[in-house]
Structure formats: structure tokens, C-alpha cells
Amino acid sequence: MSTERASFRTIRDEMSRRIAERIWLPGALIPGEEALAREFGAARATVNRALQELARAGVLERKRRAGTRVALHPVREARFIIPRVRQEIEARGSEYRYQLLSCEEELAPEVICARLSLRTASMLVHVRCLHLADRVPYQFEDRWINPQVVPDAKFATFRDMGPNEWLVGHAPFSNAEFTFMAAAASDEEAGLLQIRPGDPVFVGERITWMRAEPITLVHMVHPSSHRMVTQL
Amino acid sequence: MSTERASFRTIRDEMSRRIAERIWLPGALIPGEEALAREFGAARATVNRALQELARAGVLERKRRAGTRVALHPVREARFIIPRVRQEIEARGSEYRYQLLSCEEELAPEVICARLSLRTASMLVHVRCLHLADRVPYQFEDRWINPQVVPDAKFATFRDMGPNEWLVGHAPFSNAEFTFMAAAASDEEAGLLQIRPGDPVFVGERITWMRAEPITLVHMVHPSSHRMVTQL
DNA sequence: GAGTGGTCTAGACCACTTA
DNA sequence: AAGTGGTCTAGACCACTCT
Numbered sequence: 001m002s003t004e005r006a007s008f009r010t011i012r013d014e015m016s017r018r019i020a021e022r023i024w025l026p027g028a029l030i031p032g033e034e035a036l037a038r039e040f041g042a043a044r045a046t047v048n049r050a051l052q053e054l055a056r057a058g059v060l061e062r063k064r065r066a067g068t069r070v071a072l073h074p075v076r077e078a079r080f081i082i083p084r085v086r087q088e089i090e091a092r093g094s095e096y097r098y099q100l101l102s103c104e105e106e107l108a109p110e111v112i113c114a115r116l117s118l119r120t121a122s123m124l125v126h127v128r129c130l131h132l133a134d135r136v137p138y139q140f141e142d143r144w145i146n147p148q149v150v151p152d153a154k155f156a157t158f159r160d161m162g163p164n165e166w167l168v169g170h171a172p173f174s175n176a177e178f179t180f181m182a183a184a185a186s187d188e189e190a191g192l193l194q195i196r197p198g199d200p201v202f203v204g205e206r207i208t209w210m211r212a213e214p215i216t217l218v219h220m221v222h223p224s225s226h227r228m229v230t231q232l
Numbered sequence: 233m234s235t236e237r238a239s240f241r242t243i244r245d246e247m248s249r250r251i252a253e254r255i256w257l258p259g260a261l262i263p264g265e266e267a268l269a270r271e272f273g274a275a276r277a278t279v280n281r282a283l284q285e286l287a288r289a290g291v292l293e294r295k296r297r298a299g300t301r302v303a304l305h306p307v308r309e310a311r312f313i314i315p316r317v318r319q320e321i322e323a324r325g326s327e328y329r330y331q332l333l334s335c336e337e338e339l340a341p342e343v344i345c346a347r348l349s350l351r352t353a354s355m356l357v358h359v360r361c362l363h364l365a366d367r368v369p370y371q372f373e374d375r376w377i378n379p380q381v382v383p384d385a386k387f388a389t390f391r392d393m394g395p396n397e398w399l400v401g402h403a404p405f406s407n408a409e410f411t412f413m414a415a416a417a418s419d420e421e422a423g424l425l426q427i428r429p430g431d432p433v434f435v436g437e438r439i440t441w442m443r444a445e446p447i448t449l450v451h452m453v454h455p456s457s458h459r460m461v462t463q464l
Numbered sequence: 465g466a467g468t469g470g471t472c473t474a475g476a477c478c479a480c481t482t483a
Numbered sequence: 484a485a486g487t488g489g490t491c492t493a494g495a496c497c498a499c500t501c502t
Contacts, residue, residue: 007490020404020442032468043492048469059404064469065500073400075313078410082308168305172252178310180460182414182434200432200456202414224432228412239471264487275473280488296488297481 006042012050014040019059019070027072030060080230082176083204085131085139085164085220094133101128101192103158105147112144115207116214122146125153127163130192137193138226143218149210164218171215173208180204180228185221193223200224238274244282246272251291251302259304262292312462314408315436317363317371317396317452326365333360333424335390337379344376347439348446354378357385359395362424369425370458375450381442396450403447405440412436412460417453425455432456 015036018024030036033051037044051068054060058074089096108116108124125145131138143163145153150171158166183203190197202222208215247268250256262268265283269276283300286292290307294300321328340348340356357377363370375395377385382403390398415435422429436452 016406020406026401034468043494044469045471045493046491048471049490051469062469063500064498065467065502067468074404077311078314078408079309079311080410082310084305087305176310176464178312178462180412180434181458182432182454182456184432184456198430200414200416202412222414224414224416226413230410232408266487275475276488277474277490278472280490281471283488294488295481296479297483297486299487 006040006046008046008049008053011036011040011042011047012053015050015054016059019054024070026070028070029067030070032067078230078232080228082178083220083228084168085141086162089131089133089138092133095135097132097135098160098162099130099132100158101130103127105154108144112217116144116146116217118146118214122148127158129158129162131162138222140189140192140221141218142221143216145216146214149213149215163216167216171210173210173215175209177207178204179206183221189221193221195223202226202228204228238272238278240278240281240285243268243272243274243279244285247282247286248291251286256302258302260302261299262302264299310462310464312460314410314438315452315460316400317373318394321363321365321370324365327367329364329367330392330394331362331364332390333362335359337386340376344449348376348378348449350378350446354380359390361390361394363394370454372421372424372453373450374453375448377448378446381445381447395448399448403442405442405447407441409439410436411438415453421453425453427455434458434460436460 015024015030024030031039033044033047036047036051040047051060051062055062055068058076059071060068061071062068086096104126105123106126107121108118108126110121112124113121125147127141127143127145129141131141141162141164145163145167147154150167152170156163156166181203183201185193185195185197185199185201187197189201190199193201195201201224204220204222205218206220207217247256247262256262263271265276265279268279268283272279283292283294287294287300290309291303292300293303318328318330336358337355338358339353340350340358342353344356345353357379359373359375359377361373363373373394373396377395377399379385382399384402388395388398413435415433416430417425417427417433419429421433422431425433427433433456434454436454437450438452439449440447
């Protein structure tokens with residue numbers, strides 16, 4: 001008889017507490033849905049929702065017939081918002097500025113084609129640009145776009161709008177791969193970001209696909225003052 | 233009359249298709265749950281589940297009374313596995329080695345207390361250690377643990393097991409904040425990682441809590457060869 | 465074969481927000 | 484005030500997997 005009304009939230013939190021306080025030990029089998037429903041005075045569907053949330057969070061492992069166990073080695077995941085440079089800057093309350101450096105159709109270097117899993121050397125649209133926050137260089141973007149998948153890219157000028165924003169409206173993606181790393185600034189990067197060559201830079205790389213077709217590869221370089229923060 | 237049985241999956245996918253193919257345009261109001269339930273020949277709860285999944289994925293925005301709209305600027309998220317250094321190394325097929333550098337109970341500097349939102353200067357357990365992959369330095373870890381929340385930490389030696397692995401079994405967390413950045417290696421970091429001072433390093437920082445209680449702050453430094461990769 | 469979780473239904477009430 | 488989504492219930496059947 002609890003004072004709180006039975007809801008999937010209170011049930012979820014109570015079960016979470018039992019796991020945290022080791023009332024339910026790692027690896028242990030916990031009661032079935034029906035038993036829990038009786039205990040909490042709720043419908044099985046409500047308990048099920050609570051259990052599914054905890055399973056999605058990685059703290060429970062559920063198998064039909066075998067029951068539900070407290071995860072032994074919880075594989076915990078965290079999420080981050082896929083960065084959209086303009087929004088990132090405006091969310092800080094800074095003024096966003098964009099500057100196109102170059103935009104050409106080129107035969108892409110082998111390294112680039114390989115990263116995009118293009119078998120043959122291909123003509124790709126190569127865009128280089130700079131994003132500024134309050135007139136201070138924030139990110140240098142070096143991007144290759146596959147016109148096989150995004151034919152419009154050949155005709156876009158990218159003078160007033162960054163390729164990131166442009167692509168959002170012209171080529172949704174179904175898959176993406178992200179890489180983050182630290183590197184030393186090249187001479188060109190240093191000049192553009194107003195730092196010294198060899199200074200550490202934070203680099204993000206993103207490849208996106210629609211189904212199996214590679215859309216774009218982008219290399220994003222930030223000065224070392226940059227922080228990528230995420231929760232939970 | 234569809235050949236497929238109505239399930240939240242098929243309903244979700246069909247709605248997803250309508251959004252991708254711009255049958256439902258960005259910003260547009262889509263039919264209410266009841267109308268959709270009639271259309272798909274399903275119960276409202278089933279349609280609700282499909283809609284909630286799409287809302288969680290960021291492609292729909294739902295408001296009571298106002299209805300459900302296709303997101304204008306979908307906030308897309310990606311996930312990454314919360315790194316566990318031993319598993320990271322072993323997953324590459326490398327031999328994991330661990331080396332304790334120091335482990336003391338200390339009055340923590342103000343900066344550290346502030347990051348952990350501890351009002352008063354506190355005695356914390358300070359652990360410094362090195363993780364190696366195939367005998368090559370992989371990560372330097374500098375960690376502060378709050379013994380108020382994890383009393384056992386005072387008695388752990390961390391000689392044979394890294395604090396990361398130890399904490400997994402002794403202090404689960406409910407919340408975490410991650411920060412990633414690039415920095416220049418300090419003299420100490422350079423010595424430990426066998427690189428030169430000033431070389432770029434990839435730094436991850438993680439703070440974890442149980443409820444509102446801060447558990448630990450860890451600073452993880454990798455040589456610039458490190459890559460953090462994630463999908464979708 | 466049997467037991468567990470996965471999902472669906474039909475109906476109900478509630479909470480929030482906007483008109 | 485009213486309409487929309489949010490959640491809960493009770494019951495049912497199904498799918499998977501272990502024995």
C-alpha cells in the first residue's frame with residue numbers, strides 16, 4: 001500500500017533503486033512481470049513499460065522464457081546531439097557568420113574515395129568554408145559531396161548558406177559514422193583558425209549515407225578551446 | 233485493408249516513409265491518434281507507441297492540445313558506448329595492462345570540488361594510473377572519488393584493478409556528464425604517454441552521480457593517435 | 465510443452481494547452 | 484471549455500526459448 005499512485009515512472013524508479021542499492025544483485029533473476037504487477041498493484045503492461053525502459057538503458061537484460069536479469073556488465077550508452085554548427089553557435093547566444101573559401105568539382109583523392117567506399121576515382125564536389133562565432137573563427141569545414149546521390153550539389157553555390165544547412169534540406173541521411181580526435185593544426189588550419197601551426201585542434205569527421213549510397217564526408221576542425229559536452 | 237498485420241513497427245515505418253517522402257511536410261500537422269488508429273485499423277495505444285518512438289527519434293514534435301507536427305529542424309542524436317578502457321583495448325585484440333601511479337586521500341583542490349558541486353573543500357580519494365595496450369601507453373587516468381558516496385573507496389588499493397572497473401561493481405551511477413576536447417600534453421602527460429610535451433592529446437572527462445550525489449570525476453588523456461568512433 | 469516476455473485491444477480517465 | 488496527447492487497466496494471444 002504505497003502513498004504514490006502506481007505509474008510506470010514510480011515503478012521504474014523503484015526498480016532502479018533496488019538495483020543501485022544492490023537489493024537486486026548484478027546477474028540475479030528478478031521477479032516476472034506478473035509478480036511485479038501484483039506487488040506494485042499495477043497492470044502488467046505498466047510494469048512492462050518500466051522494465052523495457054530499464055532494458056533500453058542497459059541495466060536489465062530480458063529474454064523470453066529465461067526472464068529478466070540485472071545486467072552483469074551493463075553496456076551503457078550516452079547520446080550526443082549531432083552537431084549543426086549554426087545552431088551550436090546561436091545556442092550559445094553568439095552571432096553566426098559563414099565564409100565560403102572554395103567550391104569546386106574535383107577528381108577526389110584516393111583517400112577520400114576510400115573513406116566513402118567509392119571503388120573508382122570519382123568527381124566530387126569539394127567545399128571548404130569557415131564558421132565564425134562573434135567574428136571569431138569557430139570551425140573550419142572541409143567537405144566532399146557525392147553528386148551521384150545529390151545531383152543538385154553541382155549547382156549549389158554555397159555562398160550564402162553552408163553545405164551543412166543546405167544538405168539538411170536536400171539530402172536526408174539514413175546512416176552516419178562519426179569520428180572524433182585530436183590533431184596538430186596544419187599551416188592552413190592554423191591560419192584560418194588564428195592559432196599557431198602545431199597547436200592542438202579538435203577534429204570531428206562525419207560520413208553520411210542514404211541506404212548504401214555515400215552522401216558526404218566532412219572534416220570539421222576546431223581550436224582547442226572547443227568543448228564537446230553531453231549528458232547521461 | 234493491408235496485407236500486413238497492424239503493428240506499431242509497421243505503423244511507425246509507414247509514418248516514417250511519409251515523412252521521408254515529404255507526403256507529410258516539415259512543420260505540418262499530422263492527423264490525431266484517433267484518426268490514425270482508424271486509418272491503420274489499430275488501437276490508439278498502438279498508434280501512440282509508434283508516434284512516441286518517432287518523437288523520441290526527433291522527427292516528430294508532440295504537444296497536448298496542439299497535436300503532432302513533423303519536426304521543422306529535426307534534432308538528430310547519435311549514441312556512443314560509454315568507454316570502458318579495458319574492454320576498448322581488448323576489443324581491438326590488444327593485451328591490456330594496468331599500472332597504478334598513485335592513490336591517496338587528499339584535500340581536493342577547489343577546481344575539482346567545484347566541478348563536483350561540493351560546497352566545502354572535501355577529502356577525496358585521488359587515483360592516478362596508466363592503461364596500456366600491447367605495452368604501449370593508451371590512456372592516462374586521473375581520478376577523484378567521493379568517499380561520502382563510496383565509502384569502500386578508502387580501502388580499495390587499486391593495485392590490480394583500475395578504478396573504472398572497480399567502480400562498476402561498487403558504485404553504479406544514475407547520471408553522467410561527458411566532455412571531450414583537444415589539449416596540449418603537459419610535461420607529466422607527455423612522459424607517461426611517451427610523447428613530447430605540447431603534442432596534441434585527446435581528453436575525455438566524465439563526472440558521474442548517483443541521484444544528486446557526485447561519485448567521481450575522471451580525466452582521461454589519450455595520445456593523438458586515438459580515435460573515438462560511433463555510428464548512426 | 466510450458467513459462468516468460470512482446471504486443472495488441474478497447475475502454476477509460478487525466479493533464480496540459482490553447483482558443 | 485474543449486481537444487489533444489499521456490497513461491493506466493484487464494484481458495488476450497503470440498513468439499521465443501529452455502527443458
